[in-house]
Amino acid sequence: MDYVLRTNALCKKYKDFKVLNGLSMNVPKGAIYGFVGKNGAGKTTLIRLICGLQEPASGDYTLYGRKNTDKDITQSRRRMGAVVETPSIYLDMTAENNLKQQYRILGLPSFDGLTEILKLVGLDNTRKKKAKNFSLGMRQRLGIAIALVGNPDFLVLDEPANGLDPQGIIEIRELILKLNREQQITVLISSHILDELSKLATHYGFIDSGCLVKEMSAKELEAVCRKCVRMEVSDTRALARVLDGMKIDYTIITDQTADVYAKVNISHLTAALAKENCEVISMQERDESLESYYVSLIGGGKNA
Known part of the structure; x- marks a missing residue:
């Protein structure tokens, strides 16, 4: 099996508090991987590590076959898009201008594909409406749109349905499924909203107190949880x-x-x-x- 991400005994400490404690997980290519754990279990810390925002205290991880210690790990990270904690958007800009800013940050030569991304996330008709006037669900979809700039094939979402109303949750779910099935994007979703995650995930990793307690496919989970x-x-x-x-x-x-x-x-x-x-x-x-x-x-x- 091909894996997009593999972590090996990752540890991370803040002073004397061990947030990750020897965490090893495997995200298969093409999967929607549900990273399940209560608040404070270490989900966001793991995401920050693989995005290069922090360094592990010990252990390592492999992203598209490259170790995090390799000099060219940035080549693998260019294949990633991420929304960590809350979407990084400019509230006084339109959806289109938010995306243009991301194109500039990434140093892309043109805005090719911008209209298609907006259409994909359902924000192509927002025109001159500024992000500060968007609903929470629209802002979340804009955050995902920004993460899609540069055509990543691995998308990392940290609690994407958190705080959304039922309609917003449905919209995010349908978008994730569309990205996975039509664009063949591997998705890692951290969440504690388990009922919603069960409608999406093809694989699961259960984390508690910084340790991976169990890793299994949706079929294996269904066998365990069947009527x-x-x-x-x-x-x-x-x-x-x-x-x-x-x-x-x-x-x-x-x-x-x-x-x-x-x-x-x-x-x-x-x-x-x-x-x-x-x-x-x-x-x-x-x-x-x-x-x-x-x-x-x-x-x-x-x-x-």
């Missing part, structure tokens, strides 16, 4: 025999509990279990969300 019926029975061995005969997928949890991953005819199942001298004690539908999985992963008590 099931939690059954409590007198004998799970008998239950397993019956479910195998019905060709129904299941997972044995304990000697008396199992998760059944199918809609079953309760009457038929209980009758079949009765023949095996197995009693059904309880049945309960379960549907673990990304949020509940994250809480269970890092331990709900200390983060409640």
Whole structure:
């Protein structure tokens, strides 16, 4: 698998406080990578490091095959666009002039592609309206537009839906999906809005107290979080025999509990279990969300 970004045991300290503690993560090319963690977990610090805004205390990272210590790491960073914390925009300028300023900062020879970027983010009809009169969602999209100047193929977004109303969240989600699917841009999104992230991400990295607790694909997460019926029975061995005969997928949890991953005819199942001298004690539908999985992963008590 090709990776856009790989970090190796990254550490970062502020005085005696360790913000990143040996963090290793892998962002595959073409992915929408959801970087999940509560506020203060180290998400923004990691983003600032890979953008070159800060240096790690120890460890290293590789961006498009170049280590951060390589002299030509700037060549890899030119393939990145980023919105870190809040969008860097000039409030007294129009969307078009904000983009022109970014073209100048990057030293680009012309404004080729500017109109297309504005259209892509849905700001092509703002004309002479200044950014200070934009909604929060429009400002966020303008920040992404500025990050797209220079045709990056890796986009880093720090809490892009933070503070947005439902319509603004939908607009940002649709824009990210469009950039990923139509422009083939790899996206790294840090977020603590897990329900929204679950509608976007193809891969996840779960961070807590500066450590990467778990890294997995969306398919792996779906398998963990899929709907099931939690059954409590007198004998799970008998239950397993019956479910195998019905060709129904299941997972044995304990000697008396199992998760059944199918809609079953309760009457038929209980009758079949009765023949095996197995009693059904309880049945309960379960549907673990990304949020509940994250809480269970890092331990709900200390983060409640």
